[in-house]
Amino acid sequence: MKWRMSIGVCTLFLLMACVSARGEETHARIIYDDHATEVSSANVDAGQLWITTVDLKRATGFALKPQGVCRDELCFPLPKSREQEFVRNSSGKTWFDLMAFARLVHQPVAHDEALATWYFGLRSDQRQGLSSREAPDFTLPDMNGKIHSLSDFRGKKVLLLTWASW
Amino acid sequence: MPGWQAIYQQLKDKNLEIVAVAQDTNGVQDAGPWITAANPTYTALIDERHVVSKLYNMVNVPTGVWIDEQGIIVRPNETAFVDDRFKNFSGLDSAPYLNALRDWIEKGDKSIYRMSEERLREKLTVNDPDVILAAAEFALGEHVYKSGHLHEAIPHFKEAQRLNPKSWNYKRQAYALSDAKRDYGTTFVDEVEKAGGSKVYYPPPDLTPGAAGKDKRPQE
Numbered sequence: 001m002k003w004r005m006s007i008g009v010c011t012l013f014l015l016m017a018c019v020s021a022r023g024e025e026t027h028a029r030i031i032y033d034d035h036a037t038e039v040s041s042a043n044v045d046a047g048q049l050w051i052t053t054v055d056l057k058r059a060t061g062f063a064l065k066p067q068g069v070c071r072d073e074l075c076f077p078l079p080k081s082r083e084q085e086f087v088r089n090s091s092g093k094t095w096f097d098l099m100a101f102a103r104l105v106h107q108p109v110a111h112d113e114a115l116a117t118w119y120f121g122l123r124s125d126q127r128q129g130l131s132s133r134e135a136p137d138f139t140l141p142d143m144n145g146k147i148h149s150l151s152d153f154r155g156k157k158v159l160l161l162t163w164a165s166w
Numbered sequence: 167m168p169g170w171q172a173i174y175q176q177l178k179d180k181n182l183e184i185v186a187v188a189q190d191t192n193g194v195q196d197a198g199p200w201i202t203a204a205n206p207t208y209t210a211l212i213d214e215r216h217v218v219s220k221l222y223n224m225v226n227v228p229t230g231v232w233i234d235e236q237g238i239i240v241r242p243n244e245t246a247f248v249d250d251r252f253k254n255f256s257g258l259d260s261a262p263y264l265n266a267l268r269d270w271i272e273k274g275d276k277s278i279y280r281m282s283e284e285r286l287r288e289k290l291t292v293n294d295p296d297v298i299l300a301a302a303e304f305a306l307g308e309h310v311y312k313s314g315h316l317h318e319a320i321p322h323f324k325e326a327q328r329l330n331p332k333s334w335n336y337k338r339q340a341y342a343l344s345d346a347k348r349d350y351g352t353t354f355v356d357e358v359e360k361a362g363g364s365k366v367y368y369p370p371p372d373l374t375p376g377a378a379g380k381d382k383r384p385q386e
Contacts, residue, residue, distance in 0.1 A: 031309055034217065034305070110306035110322060110325075112318065112322065117306065117309065119305055119306035119309060121220075121298065121301055122220065127298070133238050133239050133287070133290070134239070137237075138217050138218055138221060140187065140212060141211065142209065142210060142211055143201050148211060150185065150233075151237065153185065153209075155235050156182065156183045157180075157183070157234060157235060157271060158184075158233040159231075159267065160222075160231040161231075161246055162186075162189050162219060162224055162227050163167070163188060163189070163228045164189045164190055164335075164339070165188065165190050165197050166341075
């Protein structure tokens with residue numbers, strides 16, 4: 001009887017420790033490549049943001065593959081010895097820590113705790129244009145909503161100007 | 167903008183395109199009337215997220231970048247005035263910049279204003295993690311503001327301003343979305359004064375040929 005009770009208490013403690021280590025399952029708004037995605041079940045912990053690989057694909061376009069975390073031609077291998085920092089399996093799903101990935105690819109992250117919003121900035125690969133002298137490409141609308149890219153003007157000299165109403 | 171239309175008329179047949187991008191969080195609502203008034207035939211784009219400033223590490227407007235036919239940067243970010251409307255404030259004469267631009271359009275790679283690779287790299291490389299993080303904080307502030315939470319956006323704008331105090335865009339755009347005195351305890355004029363005046367606010371483009379033309383530095 002005594003034994004059973006202490007086992008029960010122990011299990012309870014273990015369970016609580018487990019839950020607190022995993023953080024709470026909450027809603028998160030993830031802004032990636034300037035595109036916002038609502039994620040209904042995220043696990044948030046100090047410096048960690050765990051989402052399912054389904055949500056990873058939805059929010060970032062990246063997928064978990066044997067060779068690493070990939071989107072089209074772009075692939076970031078995960079360090080083998082530290083794989084559990086990025087990927088884990090629980091409740092029948094595969095989870096991915098987007099914050100650990102951001103650290104891996106030197107991506108700045110800004111966070112608003114009250115609004116449960118995470119903004120993922122330019123990864124190091126997206127910032128390399130400048131050191132190679134290649135003009136970073138962008139795609140933006142004009143006043144009538146027509147879309148233009150800087151690369152549309154390849155073959156011409158371009159004077160790129162920024163201005164503002166303020 | 168009308169000034170650039172005149173330059174465009176003069177140079178567009180020499181294979182120049184002007185791409186003018188409005189850094190305005192409120193987009194067409196704020197930038198639209200200016201574009202409508204100027205009615206440009208060059209490419210005028212709306213950039214609510216300040217994407218171009220982020221990609222090119224720009225800190226102020228107006229900023230100009232020269233890009234050649236192959237998509238390679240020839241001269242990076244610099245103050246780009248088309249006329250002397252702000253001369254009283256900036257002390258900057260627009261003529262040298264426009265003459266340099268004409269020279270490059272005429273001579274291309276042979277222009278003395280094409281910046282050397284070494285100088286370009288020096289000017290373009292940003293490794294400061296604070297500056298990189300500042301861009302993310304500013305962008306988060308914009309997203310939060312656009313989702314209807316001005317009050318919640320302010321701490322992120324402030325953090326961006328703290329992390330990258332050189333960016334005037336972070337200050338001025340944020341001030342324009344709110345009451346600078348009330349929410350930031352300062353004004354644009356006070357900030358310019360504090361930074362050392364208009365010469366710091368609008369650094370003159372370095373158009374001395376020695377600064378741009380040679381690919382190697384002179385021997386010591």
